[in-house]
Amino acid sequence: MEQAAQITFQTWRYGWHIRLRLWGRNLRDFLAQLRRHPLPFLAGLIVIAYILAALLAPAITAHSPIKGNLRARFAPPAWEEGGSLTFPLGADDQGRDLLTRIIFGARVSLAVGLWSVGISVVVGTALGALAGYYRGHLDRYLSRFADLLMAFPFLIFAIGVMAFLGPGFTNLILALTFKGWVEFFRLARGEMMAEKAKEYVEAARVAGQHDLGIIVSEILPNITQSVFVLGTLRMGFFIVTEASLSFLGLGIQPPTPAWGSMVAAGRDYLLTAWWVSTFPGVAILLLVLAINVFGEGLRDILDPRLKIE
Amino acid sequence: MRFTKIIERILVTLPIMLGVGIIVFLFMRLTPGDPVDIMMGQGGAVSQGEMAQLRHEFHLDEPIWSQLGYFLADLAHGDLGFSYVQKRPVTELIAERLPATVELAAGALLFALIVAVPIGIISAVRQNTAVDRASMAGAFVGISMPVFWLGIVLILLFSVRLHWLPVSGRVDYDVGLAERTGFYVLDSLLAGNMPALISSLKHLALPSITLGLGVAAIVARVLRSSMIEVLRADYVTLARAKGASEPLVILKHALRNALIPTITVVGLQVGVLLGGNMIVEAVFSWPGLGRLVVNAIFARDFPLIQGAVMVYALTFVMANLLVDILYTYLNPKITL
Secondary structure, eight states: OHHHHHHHHHHHHHHHHHHHHHHHHHHHHHHHHHHTOHHHHHHHHHHHHHHHHHHTHHHHOSSOSSOOOGGGTTOOOTTSTTOOTTSTTOBOTTOOBHHHHHHHHHHHHHHHHHHHHHHHHHHHHHHHHHHHHHOHHHHHHHHHHHHHHHTSOHHHHHHHHHHHHOSSHHHHHHHHHHHHHHHHHHHHHHHHHHHHTSHHHHHHHHTTOOHHHIIIIIIHHHHHHHHHHHHHHHHHHHHHHHHHHHHHTSSSOTTSOOHHHHHHHHGGGTTTOTHHHHHHHHHHHHHHHHHHHHHHHHHHHHOTTOOOO | OHHHHHHHHHHHHHHHHHHHHHHHHHHHHHSSSOHHHHHHHHSOOOOHHHHHHHHHHTTTTSOHHHHHHHHHHHHHTTOOOEETTTTEEHHHHHHHHHHHHHHHHHHHHHHHHHHHHHHHHHHHHTTTSHHHHHHHHHHHHHHHOOHHHHHHHHIIIIIIISOOSOSSSSSOGGGOOOOSSSOHHHHHHHHTOHHHHHHHHHHHHHHHHHHHHHHHHHHHHHHHHHHHHHHTSHHHHHHHHTTOOHHHIIIIIIHHHHHHHHHHHHHHHHHHHHHHHHHHHHHTTOOSHHHHHHHHHHTTOHHHHHHHHHHHHHHHHHHHHHHHHHHHHHOTTOOO
16 A cells, blocks of 8 residues: 555656656757747736836835825926936826836736636636536536626626725736636637547547546646746736726725826826826836737747637 | 527526526625615604515515515516616616716717728738737727726816717707607707707717727637638638629628627627626716616615616626627627
8 A cells, every 4th residue: 555655756756866857958958939929028028027126126216106295296207397307207296206106106017917817717717627627517507607708798797896996006906806716618619528538638538537637737837838928918908907997987996006096097187298198007017018919929939829809 | 490599599598587686686685674674764763663564565575585575577668677876767767867878878889880890800810910019909998997997098088188978978058858758869860959969979079989999809810810710711712702892892791700709799898888888877976777776776766777687687688688689690600
């Protein structure tokens, strides 16, 4: 008995040993290919720059993102008349440095994007894998439910959920994931059904592996690439949705710097201080553009079959 | 044969609508406090007895499944409930705002198609040229663009800097437009009121562009890729071999077939139009359904929110149904 367990453990460990080496090789191949796609490569660097800025925000900014200086109220950007390098992109209605708030705003956007995509990926892929593998009642109910959720336009659904839950970070994540998992569910379910028919799955079953073992260690590794590509592309969408909700006043509440609410706050001063609304929007556009370019590049490299529109 | 397929497709839509109703109902029940509490929050002091009386009137003292029954029955009669905040039926409030929203959506869709169809065709025909690359890069930016920010940038450019177009509203008050249908462009045409027509078109321009740009970007991309595929098809080569002129080949033989997959995508974009509508209406103070909902959210007017979400979802379902039906007409090879 003990010996059998020992052997199982050894096989398991050896399996992971091979898998890790394969992943290492895939990663090297991937990076080599990425270098041949200059635009997605550049986009990836921009995303990394945003992540670093978000992580290091307090270290790279001299101002407070919350406390303003009323004497600097509506200070113009450095290159405009009366501007100075103290406020490179100008200051808002409370005399807060716009660049500082934009850098801190990256924390909100990236955190919302990562959490909502992360939860959607885990929930959607797990349910999709189970539904696609076992089929039957489970699949029927889950697919019906997914179809129902698809009947709501995404933003309307998110606005509806926020209306009932109220604003805030956690509710925002909930509002995005309530419907966000569906795409991953559909993808994983379809891939699972296709993979299940293949020979290696049959081989694993003949070798006596459990269903759950087959799903987790045989099939899932083969669909992670598609999930990863879809996850990247959805990330940009979730970030824009968060910004839209915050713009409407339903997402992250002031004074926490979030790009959407910053654009909304500058709306009253378009005539006198155009920069207050403009620059947070540029920050969103650049990040989302970079994520989307990177995502499409990933798709071209990893999985040319997958197209969502 | 095709007719029965269409009937079948319509029947399939019914349970989805029922499900949408149930989901919306469940969300309403998730909120703390019942409608009577919210109502009393707005009004003065009311005795416990009166509150119990009201609860009984709204069936709130009955089990949840029977409340769901009442809700769905009302829904089937087109009754979306009563707004306690505005003291008026929800259906009435929504119907009042609907023309403004539909006008905006139509303007956006029109703008999207006028821009996207030529771009899609030219990019496909001149594939991999500078024109194609530039249009597709533009489309990519369009897809990534946050709608609310685009609206603000357009206001800054066309209203604040150039003074060409108005910032908000649907029409100038001094043109004396009498409301008949609620569609201002149509109303001013019917009245033969030229200043009103110009004024309402000017007001419509920026919101339509803001809402339509993202749709234009997606449609252009899809049309381009299906055009490229179609241009390689045998029947296009045949048309050319028979000596048809190039514009005829592109517009008649290729475009017609390339439009089939594009229409499905346009149908899905209705969801984007509906969602974006709330944001664009907020940016331009457009007095439509979207503004009604956002204001209702801040007033905690739940029956109104719920009714509007219902209307949005049903519109989306109906739009996709229509697209599916159109699709079968256009493409006899496909059966639903």
